[in-house]
Structure formats: structure tokens, C-alpha cells
Amino acid sequence: QKEVEQDPGPLSVPEGAIVSLNCTYSNSAFQYFMWYRQYSRKGPELLMYTYSSGNKEDGRFTAQVDKSSKYISLFIRDSQPSDSATYLCAVSISSGSARQLTFGSGTQLTVLP
């Protein structure tokens, strides 16, 4: 069993839709949770960074962590064609080793104009 499971998609939605991306993880020691966005043929870039359970909002993006169910989500409101990318969740045990990340396999999202 992988430590982080992520539905690979592909996911296709119309412009303006609310997008929900999800990951589950198996190790309860994970404390730090990240979402990366990766455009085609580019390196991943950090989108959201959260610690422990709860919600964090940044513009149209909301990251949600439920440690009791080991479930993390990324919501995109009013999705735009420019949001079309692969979204990777990542987890780590501590901030000291936050650089040593365990990644999900990524979900490919297409937002249709």
C-alpha cells in the first residue's frame, strides 16, 4: 500500500465549476500537508501548505485536512482554464524534515472554456 493515495483522474470540468481534489494517507505521523501544481513539462510549484487539521484559504483555493480520517482535500472555486494542470498532494512528518516529502501520484485536471 502506498503511503499516499491520490486519484489520478483525469478530471475534466467546465469553467466556473468547483473542483475537489483529494488524497488519503496511511501514516498518522504525518503533520504537514502540501499541494503542488505542475503545468505540463514544468516543475511542481507549491500551491498550499498547511499544518495539522483544519482549513486554509488562499484566494480561490482552500486546503482542508482531516487527520482523524487521514484525508486531505484541495478545493478550487470558480475554476479557470489556467488552472488546468496536474495537482500533487504531499505530506511530511515534521517541519524539520518537511523537505523530505512523500507525494501522491497526482491528479490531472482540465478546465474547459
Place this chain on the structure above:
Amino acid sequence: NAGVTQTPKFQVLKTGQSMTLQCAQDMNHEYMSWYRQDPGMGLRLIHYSVGAGITDQGEVPNGYNVSRSTTEDFPLRLLSAAPSQTSVYFCASSSRTQYFGPGTRLLVL
């Protein structure tokens, strides 16, 4: 401030050939790492370094060597390339969060 740079962007090798993937960062980060990305597998850690002169293995280190002689550079060496090493390779450096380079696409025939 260029961030993390990687060269080459694309490389074709024959089985058994060796090569070095270059990575450099200008953010003065102590921590640097190499990942490979394969379809359906996400990013997997190959090797990492916590500072000049210090390196350690990640999840998939076999077939790869690294060294860290300066804070800025962290090259990845393939000693004898195999088709299983066909992948996209990303270098990253980090303070609190990781910054990734643009990647090197490697095809081993």
C-alpha cells in the same frame, strides 16, 4: 535570482552509458534533493543533501550517485544507464518549502 536550474533539458542515452545531470540553486539553501517522476508513481526521492559534503539516500537510490562540494551545486550521476532509468528528473532546494527546477527528461534506449 534564477532559483533552481537544471541541465540538460532533454537527453537520450544508450544502455550502459554514463552521464551527469546538473542542478544549481542561487537561494543559498542548505537542503537539496533529486526526484524522479514516472507516470502513476508521483515523485520519488532519489538522493538528498543537508549541506555541502553531506548526502544520503532516498527511496530509490540504486543506479545513481551524488556529491555536494558546494552549497550551490548538486549533480546526479548515472554510472551505467538502464532503460528503467527513463524518467523525468527534478532537482529541488528548500528552506521551509521545496522549490523545484524545470526538470530533465531522460530517455535510455
